[in-house]
Amino acid sequence: xxxxxHLPIISSRQLGLILxxxxxxxxxxxxxxxxxxxxxxxxxxxAILSGIGGMIITYLFVVLSRKYPDQTLIQIFETIxxxxxxxxxxxxxxxxxxxxxxxxxxxxxxxxNTALMPETPVSIFIVYVMVAVIFxxxxxxxxxxxxxxxxxxxSLISLVVILCLLVKTYHxxxxxxxxxxxxxxxxxGSLVPLSLFGEVILLPMLYPYVQDKENVLRYSxxxxxxSIFILxxxxxxxxxTFGAEEAKNLTLPVFSLVRMISIANFFERVEAIMVAIWxxxxxxxxxxxxxxxxxxxxxxxxxxxxxxxxxPLGITVLILANKDFKNLSDLKYYTMKEWNPISLLIEYIIPxxxxxxxxxxxxxxxx
Amino acid sequence: MKKSRILLxxxxxxxxxxLSGCWNRREIESLSFVLASGIDQSGDQFQLSxxxxxxxxxxxxxxxxxHSYFVFTSKGKTIFDAVRNATQSAPSKLFWSHTKVLVLSExxxxxxxxxxxxxxxxxxxxxxxxxxxxxxxxxETVINADVKTKSLPAMALANTLESNYKSTSQTSIVxxxxxxxxxxxxxxxxxxxxxxxKTQKGEQEYQILGSAVFNKDKFISYLSPIETRGVQxxxxxxKSGIIVTPCLDAGKNDKDGKISFEIYQEKSKIDIKKGNxxxxxxxxxxxxxxxxxxxxxxxxxxxxxxxxxxxxxxTAIKEEIQGxxxxxxxxxxxxxxxxxxxxRKYPKDWKTMKDNWSxxxxxxxxxxIVDSRINGTGLIQVNEGGKK
Numbered sequence: 128x129x130x131x132x133h134l135p136i137i138s139s140r141q142l143g144l145i146l147x148x149x150x151x152x153x154x155x156x157x158x159x160x161x162x163x164x165x166x167x168x169x170x171x172x173x174a175i176l177s178g179i180g181g182m183i184i185t186y187l188f189v190v191l192s193r194k195y196p197d198q199t200l201i202q203i204f205e206t207i208x209x210x211x212x213x214x215x216x217x218x219x220x221x222x223x224x225x226x227x228x229x230x231x232x233x234x235x236x237x238x239x240n241t242a243l244m245p246e247t248p249v250s251i252f253i254v255y256v257m258v259a260v261i262f263x264x265x266x267x268x269x270x271x272x273x274x275x276x277x278x279x280x281x282s283l284i285s286l287v288v289i290l291c292l293l294v295k296t297y298h299x300x301x302x303x304x305x306x307x308x309x310x311x312x313x314x315x316g317s318l319v320p321l322s323l324f325g326e327v328i329l330l331p332m333l334y335p336y337v338q339d340k341e342n343v344l345r346y347s348x349x350x351x352x353x354s355i356f357i358l359x360x361x362x363x364x365x366x367x368t369f370g371a372e373e374a375k376n377l378t379l380p381v382f383s384l385v386r387m388i389s390i391a392n393f394f395e396r397v398e399a400i401m402v403a404i405w406x407x408x409x410x411x412x413x414x415x416x417x418x419x420x421x422x423x424x425x426x427x428x429x430x431x432x433x434x435x436x437x438x439p440l441g442i443t444v445l446i447l448a449n450k451d452f453k454n455l456s457d458l459k460y461y462t463m464k465e466w467n468p469i470s471l472l473i474e475y476i477i478p479x480x481x482x483x484x485x486x487x488x489x490x491x492x493x494x
Numbered sequence: 495m496k497k498s499r500i501l502l503x504x505x506x507x508x509x510x511x512x513l514s515g516c517w518n519r520r521e522i523e524s525l526s527f528v529l530a531s532g533i534d535q536s537g538d539q540f541q542l543s544x545x546x547x548x549x550x551x552x553x554x555x556x557x558x559x560x561h562s563y564f565v566f567t568s569k570g571k572t573i574f575d576a577v578r579n580a581t582q583s584a585p586s587k588l589f590w591s592h593t594k595v596l597v598l599s600e601x602x603x604x605x606x607x608x609x610x611x612x613x614x615x616x617x618x619x620x621x622x623x624x625x626x627x628x629x630x631x632x633x634e635t636v637i638n639a640d641v642k643t644k645s646l647p648a649m650a651l652a653n654t655l656e657s658n659y660k661s662t663s664q665t666s667i668v669x670x671x672x673x674x675x676x677x678x679x680x681x682x683x684x685x686x687x688x689x690x691x692k693t694q695k696g697e698q699e700y701q702i703l704g705s706a707v708f709n710k711d712k713f714i715s716y717l718s719p720i721e722t723r724g725v726q727x728x729x730x731x732x733k734s735g736i737i738v739t740p741c742l743d744a745g746k747n748d749k750d751g752k753i754s755f756e757i758y759q760e761k762s763k764i765d766i767k768k769g770n771x772x773x774x775x776x777x778x779x780x781x782x783x784x785x786x787x788x789x790x791x792x793x794x795x796x797x798x799x800x801x802x803x804x805x806x807x808x809t810a811i812k813e814e815i816q817g818x819x820x821x822x823x824x825x826x827x828x829x830x831x832x833x834x835x836x837x838r839k840y841p842k843d844w845k846t847m848k849d850n851w852s853x854x855x856x857x858x859x860x861x862x863i864v865d866s867r868i869n870g871t872g873l874i875q876v877n878e879g880g881k882k
Contacts, residue, residue: 242618258509298675303838369671372678386621387671395621396591 135268135336142330142337143346145272145415148279149326150354152231152408155286155401156238157459158361158380166312167371168302171362173316178355180317181324184475185351187482188327189344192334194485200331201423207484216477217427221420223473225440227326228416229447230462232256235409236448237455242382243402253448256410261441263414264421265434268336271414278407285400286357290364292388292397297367320358322467324351325474332419378455417444523549525589529563530648532597532633533610536569540602540610542576543567543637544588545648562646565638573613590619594652596626596670597633597688603706603713608677611711614670622671625652627688628706628713639690639698651700655686658702663732663757664719665702680833680851683708684725687716709827709852717821717829724818727811728777728830730762737783737814739806741790742799751790755807757783758869764832766839773843774859775832779811781866800868808864815862823856832858 195203200220205213236252263271306313330347337343365380368387377383382401389395421440425433452458526546534541544566551562566584570576580588602610607626614620629636636651643650659667665686676683684705691701704719717725726732737755765776785803822829833851837844847854 245618296671300838301675304841307841370675370678373674383622387623389621389623 136338137268137272137333137336139337139339139342139346141272141276142333142343143350144279145275145333145411146327146329146347146350147283147353147357148275148408149329149412149415150323151279151283151286151357152405152412153234153323153462154354154358154361155381155404155408156234156379157462158358158365166308166316167375168304168366169306169313170316170366170371171302171359172306172313174320174355174358174362176313177317177320177324178351178358180321180475181327181355182348182351184325184478185327185330185347186344187478188330189347191478191482191485192331192343193340196340197335199333199335199423199426200328201426203331203481203485207481207488214427217423220473221423221427223470224416224420224423225444225447228413228420229444229451230458230466231409231413231416232260232444232448233452233458234462235405235413237452237458238379238382238405238409239402241455242379242398250449253445256413257441257445257448259410260413260417260444261437263410264418264437264441268333268418271411271418275411275415278411282404282407283353283357285404287360289385289388289397289400290360292390292394293364293368293384295390296387297364298370299367301367301370302363318471319463319467322470322474324354325470327351328474328478329415329419332423378459413444417441524586526584526586527592528588528590529592529646530595530597530637530651531593532599532629532637533573533602534599534633535601535605539569539571540573540576541567541569541634542573542580543634544580544584545637545646546584546588547646563648567634573610574617577613590614590617591621593620593624594648595655596624597636598626598628598685599633600628600630600706600713602633603628603685603708606711607673607708607713608711611670611673615674620670622674623669625655626668626670626673626685627651627655628685629688629690630716631689635690636688636700639700641698641700651688654700655688655702659686660733661735662719662723663726663735664704664723666705666722666726666731676831677708677710679831679837680828680848681831682710682714682827682829684717684722684829707825707827707829709825714827715825717818720814721818721821724814724816725822725829727760727779727815728762728764728818730760732757732760732781734758736786737807737810739810741788742792742803742806752787753785753790753803753806754787755783755810755868756786757781759783764830764835766836768840768843773836773840774861775835776861776863777815779815779862779864779866781807781811781864782869783807783866785868785871795871800871804866804868807868808866811864811866812862819860826852826856828852828855832860 191203195206198206201217204216204220207213208216232253233249235256236249239252240247240249263274327347330343334340334343361381361384365374365377365384368384369377369380374380382398385398385401386396388397417437417440421433421436424430424436424440430436452461527549528544528546530545532543534543546564546566548560548562548564551560564584566580566588568576568580568582570579577588596614598607598610611626615622627636639647641647641650655665655667659665666684668683668685673683673685684707687703687706689701689703691699693699705717705722705725707714707717723732723735735757737757739753739755741751741753759780759782761780763778763780765778767774767776785800788803791799791803818829828851832855833844833848836847
């Protein structure tokens with residue numbers, strides 16, 4: 128199939144769509160900000176703040192990729208740091224991708240389990256979805272990305288419709304007062320969504336396959352802005368429906384929100400739509416992360432045959448997803464607390480360092 | 495190629511076997527849909543009464559005469575315990591997604607409603623938009639009441655509550671979500687009260703009468719219907735209703751008859767003012783309505799008299815609000831949500847008041863400003879009596 132024979136070709140618009148989809152996926156499940164800030168009333172300010180941070184890092188990644196247009200992040204490491212140090216960095220990043228894939232798989236399973244089928248064992252969901260994910264990765268990048276181009280607009284439109292249907296339940300005064308405890312809790316609250324927006328780290332992994340490279344900056348920024356707006360919309364809707372204190376207690380805020388829909392006593396119980404959104408978004412995210420891990424590993428070890436890696440890595444994800452977490456609150460604690468500093472290091476600090484180093488290394492070459 | 499095709503086919507077949515069975519399969523026939531439930535205290539246990547639809551009776555060609563619902567009663571140490579114990583008498587597991595009303599007995603509410611509501615908040619089958627009511631007696635009797643109704647009693651109860659609220663505004667409508675929203679702040683929720691009364695024929699009937707005040711999740715006292723509307727004026731939640739005032743130019747005695755006004759629209763705005771380090775509250779009420787009944791008005795209705803009549807209405811509204819304020823001061827419960835308003839406008843001052851709010855709030859001056867207008871006088875312009 129595609130993987131080994133020729134390089135996949137995607138457009139920058141498709142890249143933008145996948146960047147939206149990987150971020151919205153987690154928002155619709157956990158809604159990162161409301162839970163992580165000590166001042167949930169101002170979570171929407173944290174969202175804006177972290178969104179700006181996300182835009183900066185998006186720009187940096189595009190700058191980095193422009194310098195090495197034919198190389199993925201893994202290959203860039205090798206170019207900049209040399210063989211051994213580069214390999215060390217590459218392994219860290221590949222494990223990071225693999226870890227995200229397993230977290231998302233587990234998230235998918237836990238969410239379906241909590242919301243719909245509480246008596247079904249989680250591992251059943253994991254096995255089923257991994258079969259589908261491995262199949263998609265066998266099909267290659269183009270297949271994943273085109274599927275996303277179909278499912279993402281549907282999900283986004285449904286989300287917007289859901290938010291509109293709830294207009295009656297909003298109490299906008301609940302978000303006041305603004306900045307009650309000053310700016311500090313807002314900054315603290317922006318750390319978790321910052322690591323979510325930092326998942327734009329996929330951009331340098333997929334950049335070599337983009338055909339119209341000149342548009343990448345435009346579409347990835349657009350994707351960033353759309354993600355910020357969706358996060359803002361969800362936060363404002365949830366806080367103005369449940370109140371800040373109660374929003375903090377909800378395990379699955381957006382799901383609880385959808386359950387509030389009741390129009391004229393007959394249009395209600397639409398949470399099936401929500402589940403459909405979850406499945407499509409999380410599925411895309413699992414696929415793309417497994418795919419990135421697979422090609423990254425192949426590039427690290429200079430393997431010709433990429434396909435042989437899909438199955439073992441897929442099984443690794445399956446095992447990690449099964450073993451790493453005990454339940455949903457464990458998973459939530461992990462993604463919101465433990466994972467956060469590591470991801471900030473990997474998504475922000477190292478790439479910034481990388482950009483600086485690449486800037487100087489080119490100068491050296493020129494002189 | 496052939497080998498892989500065989501593999502694929504056997505794989506698909508394998509998936510078929512696995513897909514056909516699911517753990518949480520629930521056939522619609524085997525569900526007991528709970529429409530209403532009541533929670534009572536029974537010793538140190540909860541007693542749960544649930545009204546379950548008899549789906550057979552709702553079918554089009556159902557045999558007449560069969561009951562449209564069943565009531566199951568069970569006891570348990572917690573609510574969920576009681577829910578599962580219900581299967582001691584119910585033929586299948588209770589299914590909660592379609593619950594319309596939840597009735598708490600005064601006893602349970604006094605001990606703290608949250609311990610009873612915890613299950614409904616956490617369980618994924620529940621929705622947060624069913625009505626909560628409080629009954630002075632046993633919740634069991636409300637659920638069991640055999641009222642005359644076209645549909646199911648639970649539906650009738652929900653409809654009665656809604657229509658009572660929409661046409662008199664002398665009660666309140668509180669869903670589980672509203673309740674949780676209010677108890678997280680300093681606002682004290684008011685929850686509608688329900689009683690079962692007996693008619694002359696000996697039939698049972700629902701009666702929605704005013705509301706019950708909570709402090710956090712604990713029941714404090716009842717508000718009369720008029721006091722309840724006093725609160726609703728301030729909250730801007732008056733939908734419609736009738737205001738009765740003494741007649742124009744009436745003397746002290748009641749002989750001269752009464753006037754009634756119909757409320758069409760109401761809006762309120764709570765203004766927090768701060769001067770000399772003292773916080774004061776201004777409540778602006780904007781009301782529009784009709785003169786609906788006024789057989790006793792002797793003079794011709796012209797702008798001049800209308801202004802006078804309007805004045806009557808304004809004072810009546812003011813009195814209702816003041817009545818509610820007085821009661822709230824007595825109970826030391828901020829049913830109006832003034833605290834949250836101050837919190838929103840002056841967060842810094844709020845921090846100093848927050849902890850002692852229920853004692854402090856009666857000392858804060860409240861000014862009520864009513865702007866009411868009579869939009870129409872109905873079909874009669876000049877009263878017969880006026881021509882004498």
